[in-house]
Amino acid sequence: MSYVTTSTCRTCGAFCPIDVTIDGDHIEKVEGNPRAPLYEGFICPKGRALAADQNNPKRLMQSLKRMPDGYYEPISSEQLVEEITAKVKVLLDNYGPSTIAGYNGSGPLTEQQAGVTMMSSFLRAIGSDLHFGANTIDQPGINIADALHGRWDGGAIRPENLDLFLIVGGNPIISKQYFPQNPGQQLKRNIKNGMKLIVIDPRRTETAKRAQVHLQCIPGEDPTIVAGLIHLVIANGTLDRKFVDLNTQGVAELAEAVSKFTPEYVCQRAGIAEKDLREAARLIGESKRGHLGSGVGPSMATRGSLTSYLILCLQTLRGFWARAGEEAIQPKVLLPRRKFKAQPNAPTPAWGFGKKFRVRGLQATVAGLPCSALPEEILMPGEGQIRALFMHAGALVTWPQEELARKALESLELLVIHDVDFSPTASVASYVIATKKQLEIPVITQLMEVATYMHPGYGWSDPYAAYQPALVQPPAGSDLLESWQIYYRMAQKLGLQLHCSPLLGADPNRAVALDMTREPTTDEIYEAMCRDSAIPLAEIKKYPDGNVFDAARETIAARDADCSARLELANRDMLAELAVVRAESAADRRGINSEFPYQYVPRRLANMNNSTRLPDGVMKTRYNPAYMHSSDLAHLGISPGEVIEIRSRHGSIISIADVDDNMRPGVLSMCHGYGNGTGKDYDPRRDGANVNRLLNWDDDYDPYHGMPRMGALPIAVTRVAT
Ligand SMILES: Nc1nc2c(c(=O)[nH]1)N[C@H]1C(S)=C(S)[C@@H](COP(=O)(O)OP(=O)(O)OC[C@H]3O[C@@H](n4cnc5c(=O)[nH]c(N)nc54)[C@H](O)[C@@H]3O)O[C@H]1N2
Ligand SMILES: Nc1nc2c(c(=O)[nH]1)N[C@H]1C(S)=C(S)[C@@H](COP(=O)(O)OP(=O)(O)OC[C@H]3O[C@@H](n4cnc5c(=O)[nH]c(N)nc54)[C@H](O)[C@@H]3O)O[C@H]1N2
Ligand code: SF4
Ligand SMILES: [Mo]
Numbered sequence: 001m002s003y004v005t006t007s008t009c010r011t012c013g014a015f016c017p018i019d020v021t022i023d024g025d026h027i028e029k030v031e032g033n034p035r036a037p038l039y040e041g042f043i044c045p046k047g048r049a050l051a052a053d054q055n056n057p058k059r060l061m062q063s064l065k066r067m068p069d070g071y072y073e074p075i076s077s078e079q080l081v082e083e084i085t086a087k088v089k090v091l092l093d094n095y096g097p098s099t100i101a102g103y104n105g106s107g108p109l110t111e112q113q114a115g116v117t118m119m120s121s122f123l124r125a126i127g128s129d130l131h132f133g134a135n136t137i138d139q140p141g142i143n144i145a146d147a148l149h150g151r152w153d154g155g156a157i158r159p160e161n162l163d164l165f166l167i168v169g170g171n172p173i174i175s176k177q178y179f180p181q182n183p184g185q186q187l188k189r190n191i192k193n194g195m196k197l198i199v200i201d202p203r204r205t206e207t208a209k210r211a212q213v214h215l216q217c218i219p220g221e222d223p224t225i226v227a228g229l230i231h232l233v234i235a236n237g238t239l240d241r242k243f244v245d246l247n248t249q250g251v252a253e254l255a256e257a258v259s260k261f262t263p264e265y266v267c268q269r270a271g272i273a274e275k276d277l278r279e280a281a282r283l284i285g286e287s288k289r290g291h292l293g294s295g296v297g298p299s300m301a302t303r304g305s306l307t308s309y310l311i312l313c314l315q316t317l318r319g320f321w322a323r324a325g326e327e328a329i330q331p332k333v334l335l336p337r338r339k340f341k342a343q344p345n346a347p348t349p350a351w352g353f354g355k356k357f358r359v360r361g362l363q364a365t366v367a368g369l370p371c372s373a374l375p376e377e378i379l380m381p382g383e384g385q386i387r388a389l390f391m392h393a394g395a396l397v398t399w400p401q402e403e404l405a406r407k408a409l410e411s412l413e414l415l416v417i418h419d420v421d422f423s424p425t426a427s428v429a430s431y432v433i434a435t436k437k438q439l440e441i442p443v444i445t446q447l448m449e450v451a452t453y454m455h456p457g458y459g460w461s462d463p464y465a466a467y468q469p470a471l472v473q474p475p476a477g478s479d480l481l482e483s484w485q486i487y488y489r490m491a492q493k494l495g496l497q498l499h500c501s502p503l504l505g506a507d508p509n510r511a512v513a514l515d516m517t518r519e520p521t522t523d524e525i526y527e528a529m530c531r532d533s534a535i536p537l538a539e540i541k542k543y544p545d546g547n548v549f550d551a552a553r554e555t556i557a558a559r560d561a562d563c564s565a566r567l568e569l570a571n572r573d574m575l576a577e578l579a580v581v582r583a584e585s586a587a588d589r590r591g592i593n594s595e596f597p598y599q600y601v602p603r604r605l606a607n608m609n610n611s612t613r614l615p616d617g618v619m620k621t622r623y624n625p626a627y628m629h630s631s632d633l634a635h636l637g638i639s640p641g642e643v644i645e646i647r648s649r650h651g652s653i654i655s656i657a658d659v660d661d662n663m664r665p666g667v668l669s670m671c672h673g674y675g676n677g678t679g680k681d682y683d684p685r686r687d688g689a690n691v692n693r694l695l696n697w698d699d700d701y702d703p704y705h706g707m708p709r710m711g712a713l714p715i716a717v718t719r720v721a722t
Pocket of ligand 1: 104105106107108111112134137138139296300392393394395397398399400418419420421423424425435436437602603609610611612613672673691692710
């Protein structure tokens with residue numbers, strides 16, 4: 001007899017509430033939950049595919065061990081813990097803790113929330129501070145800019161009150177970033193209520209199609225365009241004088257720095273029409289309650305920190321921040337209460353923390369440890385060489401420079417990968433830990449509250465939270481672990497004490513010491529992670545559809561009488577970088593020439609979340625097409641569906657061309673997370689292509705967080721004779 005129960009989809013950060021039809025331990029169907037608040041029953045194709053995913057015949061049922069001949073043999077979870085612990089012990093004894101690192105990717109982070117805390121606690125317990133993540137190949141500039149500019153303690157304006165939203169290189173309708181709950185409907189409703197939408201993107205995206213103004217720019221020109229907008233807003237006399245005088249410093253220096261970013265210069269350089277730029281500036285200047293954000297586009301195009309910094313400056317110049325007496329967005333529910341105040345938090349240092357890596361002189365920044373140091377720190381002999389890595393990610397298809405990633409991961413003395421199937425990255429591991437899938441694990445929504453500390457585009461503007469239990473048992477005959485279990489069991493065997501706490505926003509001294517004599521349940525770990533939460537977890541558990549908890553609403557308090565903090569509009573490093581932009585030759589910087597006449601840019605696809613793979617036959621296309629404008633395809637003599645070669649100064653891939661007249665001519669758009677095949681068996685129509693082969697860690701990397709050029713990349717495109 002089948003029945004319907006509720007859960008939360010954790011495939012991406014939107015955390016949509018779902019109705020799950022179950023028969024015994026078989027998931028029959030997954031639909032949106034229309035009774036849940038805020039989401040209006042929304043679900044995307046990936047959410048619906050959870051049923052097929054759960055029943056994927058290719059899923060890992062047992063953990064695997066790499067044998068000396070390179071083949072993998074099943075290993076029991078008991079034996080696996082035994083062997084991995086023994087290897088860790090040898091490494092600790094011989095080389096010390098700084099040779100052991102952990103890495104959490106993004107998909108696994110949302111699905112295995114207890115895993116992150118426990119990996120982190122384990123590393124701390126052995127004395128290693130090497131806990132890496134994907135943030136420094138994502139949007140680290142947002143964190144850098146926040147620190148350099150200072151944060152408005154009242155937070156952003158509530159989305160339903162916005163009269164303007166500007167997005168630079170992001171596509172919320174597909175990615176959900178900035179409008180995580182049913183973005184299409186939210187945007188539609190806001191626009192109907194008078195909100196103006198401005199999109200800066202070389203592609204006429206699903207979001208751009210709804211925009212009043214779409215600046216379909218040349219990739220990589222975001223600092224130029226935002227500087228031009230700042231120039232116009234100041235020149236038009238539309239800055240919020242009162243707000244600026246009370247809360248900021250450096251407006252005169254900023255005005256001077258952008259003065260040469262005249263509309264003529266900006267539009268000529270960025271390939272956009274002057275009337276559109278002026279219209280955008282007029283809308284920004286006229287609006288009272290705006291929000292300006294950015295996605296991965298400008299971050300991947302290099303100078304992401306500068307773009308994010310300029311966006312914050314523009315937002316502040318217009319006073320687009322929530323004021324005293326208003327209801328705050330992103331209040332905490334499963335985290336300790338956070339108070340909001342209508343005043344600035346002064347800037348803080350952004351980079352140069354802790355150990356200096358041997359690679360490119362990189363250090364930790366407010367965006368975390370530099371991912372770009374990791375492959376070479378694994379390969380480089382000597383003091384500090386990383387010899388063991390615990391990884392929960394798809395690195396081989398999500399890190400730039402696949403060849404180097406492969407070489408580094410294969411050279412490790414111990415590489416432990418958590419995985420749900422035998423992914424490309426699993427295929428280089430010493431051990432692959434067969435991991436439970438999301439509907440076999442209880443869920444809390446805490447992680448997306450944590451995410452608000454790192455990125456403004458996640459979480460809920462209302463105090464929403466949900467908990468649902470695990471819905472089904474893993475398949476009969478399987479031997480699976482949740483990702484946290486290995487860390488607890490190793491700690492137990494090594495006689496170490498682990499602690500459990502939320503990742504951010506909590507008092508570290510209040511972390512819960514776990515009972516190391518009896519293994520906790522996931523629910524008990526969640527209890528510990530939610531210690532001191534604004535609403536007790538037990539209360540949240542009473543609402544199987546999730547709920548908005550009015551008791552957790554927060555009103556923004558008035559400014560302290562003695563507040564003297566100011567938001568910084570003229571950070572020296574940022575303005576120096578801006579001066580470099582203005583002084584350089586745009587053509588040289590872009591690197592377009594007769595050998596590489598096109599530009600590659602990143603994008604997300606509706607049917608794929610990073611490198612999380614869906615079972616065969618669920619989606620119409622399995623691969624990641626290379627989208628170009630029809631005029632470019634005609635010029636190259638390529639028809640849609642034909643096999644092409646894409647070549648950059650660093651490498652080449654074989655892909656399948658597709659037509660999209662929403663592209664700016666001269667630009668090729670392609671999604672990451674696919675394809676790691678080579679040789680005769682490789683079929684780009686089955687496997688897709690790994691765009692990370694086109695990239696290189698040394699290419700235009702950021703001097704602080706180390707993220708290299710991952711977009712606005714010069715490429716050549718040719719037809720491959722079949
Ligand atoms: N060229 C290029 N590269 C990029 C990007 C880009 O735009 N262009 N984007 C970057 C960004 S923003 C990010 S966040 C990273 C993301 O990349 P990663 O941080 O690597 O994260 P995912 O791709 O989500 O990780 C999915 C992998 O983890 C495995 N896995 C193991 N356990 C689980 C589990 O419990 N659940 C799930 N779903 N998977 C599991 C899956 O099988 C799959 O192999 O990629 C970055 N890389
Ligand atoms: N369906 C789906 N949703 C996802 C993900 C996924 O893989 N699939 N990944 C999740 C993750 S990890 C992240 S970080 C977020 C990212 O969220 P978004 O940033 O919204 O993601 P994208 O859809 O890649 O949007 C980037 C946009 O930048 C544009 N762009 C490219 N280069 C440039 C440039 O130089 N300048 C400008 N102005 N624009 C440019 C691209 O055309 C694209 O439309 O999405 C999350 N949500
Ligand atoms: S948007 Fe799709 S993948 Fe993301 S949580 Fe919602 S249903 Fe899941
Ligand atoms: Mo990301």
